[in-house]
Amino acid sequence: MAASTRTRGQTHRTQRSGRSVGSSAWALTVAMISLLVAGCTQGRPAASATQVREKNMRPVIGITCSFGPSQSDPNRLQLSLNATYMDAIFAAGGLPCPLPLPPEADPAVLDQLLQRCDGVLFTGGSDIVPEHYGAPADPETHVMNPRRDAFELELFRRADEKRLPILTICLGFQVAHVARGGRLIQHLPDFQRPEPLTHRTTDPNAHPVRITPSSRLAQIVGATEIETNSRHHQAVDVAHQGRGLRPVGFTSDGVLEASEDMDGRFLLAVQWHPEDLTNRPEHRRLFEALVEAARHR
Secondary structure (H helix, E strand, O other): OOOOOOOOOOOOOOEEOOEEOOOOOOOOOHHHHHHHHHHHHOOOOOOOHHHHHHOOOOOEEEEOOEEEEOOOOOOOEEEEOOHHHHHHHHHOOOEEEEOOOOOOOOHHHHHHHHHOOOEEEEOOOOEOOHHHHOOOOOOOOOEOOHHHHHHHHHHHHHHHHOOOOEEEEOHHHHHHHHHOOOOEEOOHHHOOOOOOOOOEEOOOOOEEEEEOOOOHHHHHHOOOEEEEOEEOOOEEOHHHOOOOEEEEEEOOOOOEEEEEEOOOOOEEEEOOOHHHOOOOHHHHHHHHHHHHHHHOO
């Protein structure tokens, strides 16, 4: 086995359970996101990888958004997106495009959205409705808005079927597994494991993740162990992972932190928040790899 290496760094934002509270997390209104989507996609035919290269176009990366009551008016619903996701895609050479949520997760509408994307980034958020994996709700489970819940799972299935390059983060990591038939541990503090780590913390160096040396992830980050942040209270049930997903990253207490598609296509899923750690090259490379895969799909 290759010798492990560790990398450390600092960051300045905090989140809890996938919800951003950092000063750099700008809330985008529905109007703002609509303008961004129009700018990214309206009238834009789906470009082949050759066309993207020939025209020197930035690959369009669709990004899922949070959805729920407005802080200024609880009777109004709004989309929001942490700026760090967009900034990470911009810095990687892509064109971030926040994705609107249709009232219903109509596959035809989602296909039209995805037709204008060269890759997709699934972001963090609240918990998946446990009914999707056949479990009753735990008292500590705090589900996301039903509209986003339905949208995320169906959008992942459609993007997965089309074999678009996909990067999933935190909630997105869990969406990838549940959409492929996996199950979740609903509250890690209640789950017995040897020498448990704290998985919900504001510490940017919460714990290391050990990475399988032969994995695509190890190749991307250039290491077999990296230091990560950690802001989740749920986890993928290792005994019931999503179909076709290879486990490639674990913490010392046995929590699954990274997966990738077994057939070699670009589908990379991580439990931590690399968008808040882009000052460290190993985390920045995840977004660069997504954009590169989108450019050459």
